[in-house]
Amino acid sequence: MTFLHIAMKDLRIRGRDRSTLLTGLLLPVALTAIMGFAFSSDSGISEIAVTIVTPEDGGFLADAAAGMLSRHELFDVDIADEETAVEMVRNGRRAAAVVVPDGLLQALEAGTKAEFLVYQDPVSSVKSSIVLTMAEQFTVAAGTGSALGRAIFLSIGDERELTDSERLALNGWMFDWMRDRWQNPLIAIKATDEAMREISLASYFAPAFAVFFMLFTLLGSARSIHEERDAGTYRRLRSCPLMRSSIIGGKMLGTYVQGALQILVLIGLSTLLFDLDWGTSPLAVIAMALATAAGASAIAIFIAAASRTGPQTDQIGTVVVLVMSVAGGSMWPLPRSFEPVSRLTFNYWAQKGFSNLVIHDAGFEGIALPATVVLSIAAVLFVGSVLILRRN
Amino acid sequence: MRNIWHIALHNLRLIASDRGALFWLIVMPLVFTAAMGFTLRGGGGRAEGPTRYALTVANLDTGAAGKELLDEIAADDEIDLLPLAPPDSITVEERARELVRSGDRSSVLLIPEDYSERLAAGTGTTLEFMRNPERMQPFVARQVVERLIARRNVEAMASDGVLEAYELVRGAPTQEVAERLATRVGTRLVDGLETRMLTVRSERVGRPEAEVPEMGFTHSAPAMALMFVLLNGLMLSSILVAERRDRTLTRLMSAPIRRGEIITANLLWRFLIGLVQMGALILFGRLVFGVDWGDTLVGLALVSASYVAAVAGLSVLIGSLSRTSKQAESLSLLLALTMCALGGLWWPLEITPRSYQAIGHLIPTGWAMDAMNNMLSRGYALERVIPQVLVLCGFAVVFAVAATMAFRYE
Numbered sequence: 182m183t184f185l186h187i188a189m190k191d192l193r194i195r196g197r198d199r200s201t202l203l204t205g206l207l208l209p210v211a212l213t214a215i216m217g218f219a220f221s222s223d224s225g226i227s228e229i230a231v232t233i234v235t236p237e238d239g240g241f242l243a244d245a246a247a248g249m250l251s252r253h254e255l256f257d258v259d260i261a262d263e264e265t266a267v268e269m270v271r272n273g274r275r276a277a278a279v280v281v282p283d284g285l286l287q288a289l290e291a292g293t294k295a296e297f298l299v300y301q302d303p304v305s306s307v308k309s310s311i312v313l314t315m316a317e318q319f320t321v322a323a324g325t326g327s328a329l330g331r332a333i334f335l336s337i338g339d340e341r342e343l344t345d346s347e348r349l350a351l352n353g354w355m356f357d358w359m360r361d362r363w364q365n366p367l368i369a370i371k372a373t374d375e376a377m378r379e380i381s382l383a384s385y386f387a388p389a390f391a392v393f394f395m396l397f398t399l400l401g402s403a404r405s406i407h408e409e410r411d412a413g414t415y416r417r418l419r420s421c422p423l424m425r426s427s428i429i430g431g432k433m434l435g436t437y438v439q440g441a442l443q444i445l446v447l448i449g450l451s452t453l454l455f456d457l458d459w460g461t462s463p464l465a466v467i468a469m470a471l472a473t474a475a476g477a478s479a480i481a482i483f484i485a486a487a488s489r490t491g492p493q494t495d496q497i498g499t500v501v502v503l504v505m506s507v508a509g510g511s512m513w514p515l516p517r518s519f520e521p522v523s524r525l526t527f528n529y530w531a532q533k534g535f536s537n538l539v540i541h542d543a544g545f546e547g548i549a550l551p552a553t554v555v556l557s558i559a560a561v562l563f564v565g566s567v568l569i570l571r572r573n
Numbered sequence: 574m575r576n577i578w579h580i581a582l583h584n585l586r587l588i589a590s591d592r593g594a595l596f597w598l599i600v601m602p603l604v605f606t607a608a609m610g611f612t613l614r615g616g617g618g619r620a621e622g623p624t625r626y627a628l629t630v631a632n633l634d635t636g637a638a639g640k641e642l643l644d645e646i647a648a649d650d651e652i653d654l655l656p657l658a659p660p661d662s663i664t665v666e667e668r669a670r671e672l673v674r675s676g677d678r679s680s681v682l683l684i685p686e687d688y689s690e691r692l693a694a695g696t697g698t699t700l701e702f703m704r705n706p707e708r709m710q711p712f713v714a715r716q717v718v719e720r721l722i723a724r725r726n727v728e729a730m731a732s733d734g735v736l737e738a739y740e741l742v743r744g745a746p747t748q749e750v751a752e753r754l755a756t757r758v759g760t761r762l763v764d765g766l767e768t769r770m771l772t773v774r775s776e777r778v779g780r781p782e783a784e785v786p787e788m789g790f791t792h793s794a795p796a797m798a799l800m801f802v803l804l805n806g807l808m809l810s811s812i813l814v815a816e817r818r819d820r821t822l823t824r825l826m827s828a829p830i831r832r833g834e835i836i837t838a839n840l841l842w843r844f845l846i847g848l849v850q851m852g853a854l855i856l857f858g859r860l861v862f863g864v865d866w867g868d869t870l871v872g873l874a875l876v877s878a879s880y881v882a883a884v885a886g887l888s889v890l891i892g893s894l895s896r897t898s899k900q901a902e903s904l905s906l907l908l909a910l911t912m913c914a915l916g917g918l919w920w921p922l923e924i925t926p927r928s929y930q931a932i933g934h935l936i937p938t939g940w941a942m943d944a945m946n947n948m949l950s951r952g953y954a955l956e957r958v959i960p961q962v963l964v965l966c967g968f969a970v971v972f973a974v975a976a977t978m979a980f981r982y983e
Contacts, residue, residue, distance in 0.1 A: 199900070211911055218925075294770050329762060340753070370702050370715065
């Protein structure tokens, strides 16, 4: 049981190190909080400043275009002339400006073309794209409605030319009829979100940052192999009646327990601070956490074992951790086309397991494959580390 | 002045002899720029052709209308149609739900089995669109489907509407007139819809589109350059702690070197390293990712220099306040990462709440990113980035003064 003593000694040293606590616990919690704040429900997407330029002869359609945006909760709308509007977009004070064309109604009545113009601020590309999409939706709807109205008017007029009173009656009826029919279309779409639970960005980033920073702090723990050698304490340990496997086992156990404690504390903190729901199966969460800690500690120990010095462990380890974190999606969500590359990383599988619990509430079934992959990585790297450490 | 140069050059030589430093100064920022740029490229900017989105469709309808809709979806430029084969043991609905929940498919459109029948009868029908809320793709796929069914809805509206309209002004039509009206309205509608009368043209305000780099790199190239200059600059704070620990500073005390000279030298060599790194990243950004850094080289130089000066000041401040190298490194990491997140280097500030944007402008990263955006995307001239440069210089002065006050030999 001597390896337990060595593991406990390492844990005590780590526990006293405030910088480990700062990097291992405070930093992931702080970044998850910042993410939560950045993408909170009252996020900036709800405050799209847009200016509308309406011509005097725009008629009800120009009013409808302005009304559609100003009634929508996403937009903060004002009216200005074109020159002022463009200047405000140029200064970054407006995400976009929508110019309703002159003679819009006359053009539609005559069946000729009219063009809306959207000025976009390139820095507010997301917000201005939303304005552009809204403008396109409006023109499609208005254009379709106009084509429909014209088709009906002309078809009746083909039978016998419409009188002014008939035209007036139809104009009054048409708008209400169309609105009513648009609300009750022949073919409707019902969208269903096929996730078991409501998700937030914290659901994604809490596990992602937990895995990322665990890898970092465990590297610091694993490099103690070199620190012990440099400080001469390893030689002192060897002079004691200890088997080499006990020393290696103790080092590995200490690193693993540190990782397991860190991720479990982070799960607890994210539950308490961010009200993050990790699913209805706490045992599955603990199992995934323990498997992830095994994988992360194996990676850290393998890097330390394969390195010649402590600083080399830091350098190689940081590169490996950063590359795996970027490619595995721990830093930001990656497009699906990148998934074949992501699958080659430890981070991807660890996060997959947690997201199956947090987002899909998939329990043990959801973590079966990710945990198996993570534990396989752990087993291979632990064996590799033991072989290298025994040889050295 | 000579003493300052001696100390600064000595430290520069030490850093230059570290092979790992080159990796962190240049290679890692480029890797991150590529990764982030690749990720953000889907968000807009110029594209070679229309982006295609996968949509799985399960057609349970055996009639003609279902097949017709399926063909229209397959023919759409924006959609890659993935048919769903009938499963053996479970229903198609269950299989579709399973595929979306597992993440294998982003969205599935279900055409109900009575689709053709209901359309023929003129009664309403509903298509079910299952989507994975983790993905953005379903939003676009749904828009395409809505566009396609909108046409069918309008056609249905036209045949009903013309009869109702006729009845309103001329009384109920005879069978013969009703048939004529239905045929004519259909033809006129097809003509009307084919000539899209209302269109939208968009125009970017700022630099001409051809000069602006692709969406992903417009953000990632300056953001990652600012991030790694900050990260490396702050990490250099541990060197000051090491000098104190190794009594190098105490030895300097006995030399004819003033306290101010030591501090200035520490600021200077950090500033020079940051400047070289920033310059190299700007150059590589141009050569590797084709980033055009704007129309004002002087503006770019001023923004870079003032930002690097602020980072150098903060680095010396952290080094002065920390007791151990580890403490300095941890504090640097904490500050660097939170400042990157708050300053809009990881995602554009435009998508965050106003209060978040206000906090982002209490730190140098927010102002530096503003200046970069103004030059790269808006094409601002030198005089319009001077306010950001002045604010960054202000940060540099505050940090340098604080560092001077906190500086200690032991």
